[in-house]
Amino acid sequence: MELDVVMLSRIQFALTIMFHYLFPPLSIGLGILLVFMEGMFLKTGDKQYENMTRFFTKLFAVNFALGVATGIVMEFQFGTNWATYSRFVGDVFGSALAAEGIFAFFLESGFLAILVFGWDKVSPRMHFFSTVMVSLGSIFSAVWIVVANSWQQTPAGFHVVGEGINARAEITDFWAMVFNPSSVDRLVHVILGAFILGAFFVMSITAYYIIKKKHLELSKKAFTIALVFGAVVSIGELVSGHFQANTVSKTQPAKLAAFEGHFTTKDGGADMWILGIPDEEEERVKYGIKIPGGLSFLLHEDFSTPVTALDQFPKEDRPPVVIPFYMYHLMIACGMFFIFITLLGLFFRFVTKTIFEKRWLMWIFVFAVLGAYAANQAGWIAAEVGRQPWVVYGLLRTSDGISKAVVGEQVLISILMFSFVYALLFAVWVFVMNSKIQHGPEDVQMPLETTEGGLLEAAARLANPAGYSMMGDNEEPETETKTETDNEKEAE
Amino acid sequence: MDLNIIWFGILGVLLAGYAILDGFDLGVGILHLSVKDDTERRLLMNSIGPLWDGNEVWLVTFGGALFATMPHAYATAFSGFYLAFMLLLCALIFRAVSMEFRSKSENKIWRKAWDVSFFGASSLATFLFGVAVGNLIVGMPIGADKEFAGTFFGLLNPYSLLVGVLSVALFAMHGSIYLYLKTSGELQAKIKHWMWTTFGIFMTLYLLTTIVTLIKLPAVTRNFETMPLAWIAVVLNILAIANIPRAIYKEKPVYAFASSCLTIAALVFLFGMALFPNLIVSSINPEYSLTIYNAASSQKTLGIALTIAIIGMPIVLAYTAIVYWVFRGKVELGKFSY
Numbered sequence: 119m120e121l122d123v124v125m126l127s128r129i130q131f132a133l134t135i136m137f138h139y140l141f142p143p144l145s146i147g148l149g150i151l152l153v154f155m156e157g158m159f160l161k162t163g164d165k166q167y168e169n170m171t172r173f174f175t176k177l178f179a180v181n182f183a184l185g186v187a188t189g190i191v192m193e194f195q196f197g198t199n200w201a202t203y204s205r206f207v208g209d210v211f212g213s214a215l216a217a218e219g220i221f222a223f224f225l226e227s228g229f230l231a232i233l234v235f236g237w238d239k240v241s242p243r244m245h246f247f248s249t250v251m252v253s254l255g256s257i258f259s260a261v262w263i264v265v266a267n268s269w270q271q272t273p274a275g276f277h278v279v280g281e282g283i284n285a286r287a288e289i290t291d292f293w294a295m296v297f298n299p300s301s302v303d304r305l306v307h308v309i310l311g312a313f314i315l316g317a318f319f320v321m322s323i324t325a326y327y328i329i330k331k332k333h334l335e336l337s338k339k340a341f342t343i344a345l346v347f348g349a350v351v352s353i354g355e356l357v358s359g360h361f362q363a364n365t366v367s368k369t370q371p372a373k374l375a376a377f378e379g380h381f382t383t384k385d386g387g388a389d390m391w392i393l394g395i396p397d398e399e400e401e402r403v404k405y406g407i408k409i410p411g412g413l414s415f416l417l418h419e420d421f422s423t424p425v426t427a428l429d430q431f432p433k434e435d436r437p438p439v440v441i442p443f444y445m446y447h448l449m450i451a452c453g454m455f456f457i458f459i460t461l462l463g464l465f466f467r468f469v470t471k472t473i474f475e476k477r478w479l480m481w482i483f484v485f486a487v488l489g490a491y492a493a494n495q496a497g498w499i500a501a502e503v504g505r506q507p508w509v510v511y512g513l514l515r516t517s518d519g520i521s522k523a524v525v526g527e528q529v530l531i532s533i534l535m536f537s538f539v540y541a542l543l544f545a546v547w548v549f550v551m552n553s554k555i556q557h558g559p560e561d562v563q564m565p566l567e568t569t570e571g572g573l574l575e576a577a578a579r580l581a582n583p584a585g586y587s588m589m590g591d592n593e594e595p596e597t598e599t600k601t602e603t604d605n606e607k608e609a610e
Numbered sequence: 611m612d613l614n615i616i617w618f619g620i621l622g623v624l625l626a627g628y629a630i631l632d633g634f635d636l637g638v639g640i641l642h643l644s645v646k647d648d649t650e651r652r653l654l655m656n657s658i659g660p661l662w663d664g665n666e667v668w669l670v671t672f673g674g675a676l677f678a679t680m681p682h683a684y685a686t687a688f689s690g691f692y693l694a695f696m697l698l699l700c701a702l703i704f705r706a707v708s709m710e711f712r713s714k715s716e717n718k719i720w721r722k723a724w725d726v727s728f729f730g731a732s733s734l735a736t737f738l739f740g741v742a743v744g745n746l747i748v749g750m751p752i753g754a755d756k757e758f759a760g761t762f763f764g765l766l767n768p769y770s771l772l773v774g775v776l777s778v779a780l781f782a783m784h785g786s787i788y789l790y791l792k793t794s795g796e797l798q799a800k801i802k803h804w805m806w807t808t809f810g811i812f813m814t815l816y817l818l819t820t821i822v823t824l825i826k827l828p829a830v831t832r833n834f835e836t837m838p839l840a841w842i843a844v845v846l847n848i849l850a851i852a853n854i855p856r857a858i859y860k861e862k863p864v865y866a867f868a869s870s871c872l873t874i875a876a877l878v879f880l881f882g883m884a885l886f887p888n889l890i891v892s893s894i895n896p897e898y899s900l901t902i903y904n905a906a907s908s909q910k911t912l913g914i915a916l917t918i919a920i921i922g923m924p925i926v927l928a929y930t931a932i933v934y935w936v937f938r939g940k941v942e943l944g945k946f947s948y
Contacts, residue, residue, distance in 0.1 A: 180710060186663055187706035191699050193673050197688025198695050201757075204688075208681020209907040213914055216678040219671035220922030227667050228929045231660035232936055238944060239936050251929075286681075288908045521689035523758040532696040539700060543707060550714045 121526025124517045127199045130533045134191050136495060137540045141185035143494045145226075146260055146309060147316020148178050149253035152233075154343055156246050166336045171249075172237065173559030174320065174340075179234045180550055184543065186227070191536075199529065203509055203519030209288045210276050210295055211266050218262035226255030257309060264305045265296050270510050271501070272369045274298035278513070287513065303358070303365045304501075310355040311497060314456055315490040317348030322487035323555055325480040333558050338474055341483075345467060349460035355453055360416070367417050370511060371426040373504035376437045377446040378413055379403040380427045387411030388425035396443045401428070403443075437506045445500040452493035459486060613912040614902040617679045618886065620919055624675060626878040628668035629739075630784075630871045635662040637785015639705060639732020640778060641804060642725060650797050651725060655709050655948050657792040657941040662709070664933060666702070678915045682756055682905035683889040690750060690758025691742060694765055698738045704731035713948045733778060740777030744770030747827060747884055749891035752898050756905075759894070769822065776815045780877075783808035784870045787854075790863045792941045805858050805866070816851065830884035840883055847876035 152171055159167035193215065196204045232240055232248035240248070275294030276287045289295055321344045324337035367374045375381070379391050381401040390413040394406020411421030418425075428436050459482060466473035473479060509516040635658045642654055658665075676684045688695055708728035712721055748769050751760040786804040793801060823830055834840050850872040857866035885891070889905050892898035906912065 180714075183663075183706055183710040186666070187703040190666070190670060190702055193670055193677075194688060194695060194699060196677065197673075197684045198692055199689070201685035201689035204677065204685040205681050205756075208677055208684065209911045212674065212678025212681060212684075212907065213911060213918065216671065216674035216915055217918050217922075219667065219674040220918060220926060223667045223670055224664065224922075224926040225929070227664040228926075228933045230663060231933050235660040235947070236936055289911050289914065292914050521685070521692070522755070523686075523689045524692050528692050528762075531693065535696060535700060539703060543703070546707070546711055550711055553714065 121530060123520055123524065123526045123529060126526055126529040126533060127520050127524075128516065130199060130529055130536065131195065133533065133540070134188070134195060134536055136499075137536075137544070138185070138188040138192055139495060139498060140491065141181050141188065142256070142259070143308075143312035143315045144181050144319055145178065145185055146253075146256045146312035147314065148174060148181070148319060149249075149256045149316070150313060151316050151320055151344060151347065152178060152249050153246075153253050154347070155340065156249050158343075160242060160246055166339055169559045169561075170336050170340050173336075175233060176554055177323075177551060179230070180547070180554065182226075182230060184547055187543075188540075199521055199524065200509070200519050201521035201523065203514065206286045206514050206519070207270075207510060209286060210269060210273075213289070213292070214262050214266035214269070214296070218259055218266075222255050222259035222262060224255075226252055226259065229255065260309055260312065261305060264308050265298075265301050268301040268304050269295055269298050271304070271505055272298045272300040273510055273513055287510070299369050300365050303362045307355065307358045307362050307497070310351050310358055311494050313351040314348060314355060315487070315494055317344045317351060317460075318456070318483075318487040318490040320344035321348060321483045322485070325483035326555070327558065328474050329477055329480045329484070333561060336559055336561070341474075342467060345460060345463045348456065349464050352453065352456035352460050356457060359450070359453065364417060367425070370505070372428060372431045372435065372437055373442070373501075375426065375428045376439045376442040376504050377500060379406075379439060379443045380413060380425060381439075382429050383424060383427040385424060387414035387420075387422040388427070389413060390416060391443075391447075393447070394443075396439045398439050435507065437504050442500045442504040445496040445503070449493050449496040449500060452489045452496070455486075455489060456493075459483070613909055613916065614906050615887075616916065617675075617906070617912055618882070618889075618902045620916075621672065621675060621679070622878060622882045624668060624672040626875045628665070628672055629878055630874045631665035631668055632662065633781045633784045633874055634658070634788035635665055635785075636705075636732045636736045637781040637783070638789060639728050639785075640736065640782045641785055641789065641808075642729045642732070644804065645797070645800070648721065649943070651721075652713060652943055652948065653793060653797060653941055654789065655712065655728070656943060657789060659709065659941075659948050660933065660937045663706075664930060666706075675915065675919070679907050679912055680889055680900075680902065680905045681907060683900050686752060686756055686758055686890055686900060686905075687742075687746075690752075690760070691745075691765065693762045694738055694741065698735055701731040701735040701738065704728075705735060709948055736778050736781045737774040740774035741765065741770045743777070743881060744773030746890060747773070747823070747830065747881070749893035749899075751894050752890055752892035752900065753894060754898050756898070756900060769826065772815070772819055772822065776812070776819050779808060779812040779815050780874065783812045783854075784874065787858075787863060787867045787870050791867055794940050802858075806855075809854055809858070813851070827884075833883050833886055837883075840879075843876050843879045843883070847873060847880065850876060 152174055155167055155174065156171040158164070159171060229248040229251035232245065233252050236245060236248065273287070275291035275296075275298065276289050278285055279288050280286055320340055324341040324344070327333045327337040328341065363374065363377075366377070378388075379394060379396040380388055381396075381403075387410065389408040389410050391403050392407045392409065394403040394408070396403045409415075413425050414423045415421050417423075428439070463473060463479065463483070466476060466479065505511055507515050507517070509519040638654055638658050642651065645651055645654060673684070704727045708724045708731060712724035712728065715721070745765050745767070748767065750758060751764070753759045783805070786801055786808050790798060790801045790805055850869045853869040854866050854873070857863065857869060887901050887903070888899045889902060890900040892900075907915075
């Protein structure tokens, strides 16, 4: 049996990118929250904020390491599995990737060292600066990789030279490439999506502590920060999603039609499916709930303007419908849920002030983070599968982009290898994250101190970095050993 | 000097930067199992703890820059070395997570497993880098379509394997000198022996490889006729290697480390001299070779990438310096350590 190199290469890319994308959005989302937390510590001197920052930094570090380890695969994979694609796009796409390395990765990885290992080595201000730089680096990284990917969706600023197998895209205008028609909309959408994940991640862990009545004060503070932030970014994501859909309808109408299960162009308005089962054979959506004219309204603010459907494209240029349709709807359902649950949370937090007694709501927040992971993955799956059959939209077909020197067996071996390695890593990651979460942040002990003393001490700490570091050294190891023993007991 | 040559130079600098910086990280990994005690193993890991990640970015940036400026070389080499690259990626993944995970549990088997993984991954990655360099010096079966036409086992030819082993010895030596700088007391005394041992092994392999290269692959020196100034690198290389035992003997580890860095830089330079102006030599027909001209991006892209490099590199060097400064001195185990 001849192995299908195209399909295998696609499976491998999907596997490695989806696994990789568990980590970067959390780095981006948690990074910005670390900036808030540590900023609050510097502003107020409240040790709760410091412990909160230290605790989430540990989780951040584990997550970041996996992001780095799985990320290097992505960069090399263009060359190993998609050599023809690399030859075609290198002139354009490569610059964005190189810029990511120089402007983002060095920034992140350099200051990450200080963020994670440098608490006792630099002043609090320098440490805060490092936290900001790491957060900024992770956002820059998103900027360049989304620019590169957006160029694949809506190519601009280039011309094609050569013909047949020698054809390749050459850059004509760097800034037109960077600000191609979909870059900005997609970037905003991706970053807000990552922020949502960060917010729900913090809420998940702190809600768990609140239910278990552990680290209560710290958890309530952290939960509140994440809740407010989560509500703002969830609403922002809805607005961003609207603009995004509008852009896609103009730049990649076939993709939007696949998202919406819009098979046939009609004279009047196009319907919007809230739910449904798309059937590609019969080219219609079965058993669904729809808003008549809804898609037209969404795109044109008018219920009767026709919207281009899949039948306007030759069969060989149409994307598959089933996966994009479900993933797109899953993403939107998650997004609506985020808005609903965070607004509900805000109401109970600030109006009735009873949120922390509502165990059912806390339990929802413990698990809601899975929705945030799902939404981030689903959005990208919809975007990438919806671009098919093109790897560079309208220019290069995915089937033409593979490596000619690589045979199916090789790809199969590497898929098996990655599956095994990633399954192992995933298990270890869950185990390590869980043990860190069970361990929890350090609790502040201040039974004998008045508030004034606390503030003075905090101020002294800020003014005297050396004293600050010594305190950390003296008091922590004991607490740590003790809690670790406790954990072992719990595990038994 | 045209943009293509400048980029050949920048790629060389990135590669040398990677080899010098991640070289000692990988070297520490290669030596990791040489100590048995848990605290000593933690000291070894933590000596590179805050630094290895940033060092690996040199490789990532090298890859990105190669993709941007020499896409054909990137595509041909990476797809041609397919299985070797997959192994390399696997090794780099395990190297990273071994450090991150090892000390997260007290369990002995857990720690042992990650120790072995850290050693294995570091050794394998170094070896594969060497094998790749060896193959590039020997030449690869590249067809008229710029595609690799060989097999995985063809890559494992004796010369490339020799260069692979030489790389392991080189990074082990480099790593041991680095560790000598970062440790103290009993552990440091042990590491002193390692420096001598690894230097001895490196020296032997270095002489062997040099002799084999000059006899079997005389083409590597062709560029010296047109560029006599390159002899300076040869002289520097020999002086640097000779200075390593001298500095160790005189208890001046900083000089030994500087010499070791210089040795690596000079070797990367000589590798570049052996290739120039080729990137990948075709063993089928020299005309099929990928050069810095027929494998390159357009002049416009080379210019854009150069602008990015000129803006980016000084900033990168600045904060790399800050981070190395913050983590200067002997390694200690604290509560933030691995």
